[in-house]
Amino acid sequence: MPDLFIDNVTKEFEETVALNNFSLKIKNGEAVVLLGPSGCGKTTLLKTIAGFLKPDQGQIRLGDKIVSDNHEILPPDKREMSMVFQSYAIWPHKTVFQNVAYGLEVRKVPKSELSERVHNALSMVQLDGLEHRYSTELSGGQQQRVALARAFVVDPSLLLLDEPLSNLDANLRVEMREELSDLHNRIGITFIYVTHDQEEAMVLGDRIVLMDHGLKVQEGTPEDLYERPINTFAASFIGTSNIFSGDVIEESTDNSVVMKTDLGPITVQQQLVNIKGKEGTFCIRPEWVKFHNNISTGAVNSFNVKVLKKQYYGKYSRYTVGINDKEISVETTFDSAVSIGDEISMEFPPQYCVCLRQ
Ligand SMILES: Nc1ncnc2c1ncn2[C@@H]1O[C@H](COP(=O)(O)OP(=O)(O)OP(=O)(O)O)[C@@H](O)[C@H]1O
Ligand SMILES: [Mg+2]
Structure with missing residues (x-):
């Protein structure tokens, strides 16, 4: 995948400026974590990158190719991106298997290969044996794992993950975090990852981007943000500080x-x-x-x-x-x-x- 550029993107919802002239470059294969308080614009940024929202100003580029601006957006299914939504967004009328298989069906993957890929994805998120359940028959954590399996079964070049582990118990969370980190290292996929969990941010992020009120406050390695916070907001949002x-x-x-x-x-x-x-x-x-x-x-x-x-x-x-x-x-x-x-x-x-x- 070419590098991803977010150039001066502004997105407003009535009175709220969810993204305020926001710019960021994400290199191919990089794992970038978005951190920031509730309402600071993290989900809006992911949805704008994925093509679910149109920027009011600015543009999203893959290399030289503009994929979103205020005139036109390339539809999400035409981008090599998968998004795991904060709300999971799995289909209630489909089984676990059908939910995960859908993206492969759309891409016309042959039946035999499809079945194997779905099983591999489900096994990675430890859902083997639950293929025939409907979402109403799953716990919140299990639904979240279906959403994860559905996102990476299609081998995307860019994975947009919106708090993908928030509903898992502490042990499974650490296990899945390791799985995701291995996946990232193994196949060099680009990650943009939203989390409220600082440890998760530090472990998974090559780079952390700290946001507030639709603005970028600081970006850098986990060490940069922890050891050299730029202002009082950064010093108190990540870790504890005496100021x-x-x-x-x-x-x-x-x-x-x-x-x-x-x-x-x-x-x-x-x-x-x-x-x-x-x-x-x-x-x-x-x-x-x-x-x-x-x-x-x-x-x-x-x-x-x-x-x-x-x-x-x-x-x-x-x-x-x-x-x-x-x-x-x-x-x-x-x-x-x-x-x-x-x-x-x-x-x-x-x-x-x-x-x-x-
Ligand atoms: N469809 C919408 N209509 C109106 N306001 C919206 C809409 N979507 C988001 N907002 C507002 O835009 C701001 C940014 O929202 P966003 O969902 O991006 O925040 P977030 O950083 O993902 O927060 P959280 O950590 O709670 O998920 C918030 O003030 C939110 O209320
Ligand atoms: Mg959000």
């Missing part, structure tokens, strides 16, 4: 700035220049905060705090600590004898304090 603001009181040549915050002066790795005298904002992830069982270490950005809350998660513990009416989340994997009410010391290594655009 602080303060006037920049010192700008030094060694790539750092000092901000005057509620915690006192904090040295932050500088990513912005010429901001002395202006307000700056930075974030630090709970697991990047260093945690000392005793009081004051004298290191840069270290201060004493009081332990307010402890939550034990098995693999790690999350503490909420307080200083000057501010609460900070801290995660630590080592077993510490710290109890609620204890005074301990905390350190923000400057290289883990990430400057944000507000």
Whole structure:
């Protein structure tokens, strides 16, 4: 498949701007995950790419070929794309087998080959033996898997997946996630994948595109988005962040700035220049905060705090600590004898304090 281009696409529904001058390039074979809050335009984007919605402005291209603009759209069945809808959209009057076979029938695949391909697809989603059931006789998770099998049975070049695993139980979800990831690596199919599950986004996405109000907020590798969020929205939507603001009181040549915050002066790795005298904002992830069982270490950005809350998660513990009416989340994997009410010391290594655009 040629590369896919979304060029300045705007799509409005009455007063809602679902996509706002949205552009994105997706390389052949890439797995791109769309992340963002409910209503930010993810489904609208997938439907526009698939040809179910016509853009009001802008265009969708496959290589040089325009497949959608505000005049004309190439119908979905003429594109080498399959979409798994958020609502599954499987036919109630057809059996599981007939649902999955439909796309192959339309493409006039011979009967013997058709049957084998349908069985392989059903077996991949662990639905063997349920071929003759109707959708009313299936659980939500089983219907979702029919929708998945129906999408990849036709060997599409591009798979558009709208929260395809949301209704599966935790174990099956992880298993299907691995299956999809293998499928992607094995046959080099291009994926555009919508999920609310951050772990799924990190594991499946070569690239993550974070959206808000029909706009692209940030795109990059999972590492980029987690380790270098661009603004407070990105820092709080993906993972948890402690966010602080303060006037920049010192700008030094060694790539750092000092901000005057509620915690006192904090040295932050500088990513912005010429901001002395202006307000700056930075974030630090709970697991990047260093945690000392005793009081004051004298290191840069270290201060004493009081332990307010402890939550034990098995693999790690999350503490909420307080200083000057501010609460900070801290995660630590080592077993510490710290109890609620204890005074301990905390350190923000400057290289883990990430400057944000507000
Ligand atoms: N057919 C429609 N008519 C009117 N408004 C619509 C229509 N489809 C979508 N919208 C609006 O456009 C915006 C984007 O909707 P969209 O379904 O793309 O969001 P989403 O990111 O997929 O959300 P979710 O995570 O809840 O599925 C929302 O405000 C929604 O209410
Ligand atoms: Mg949606």
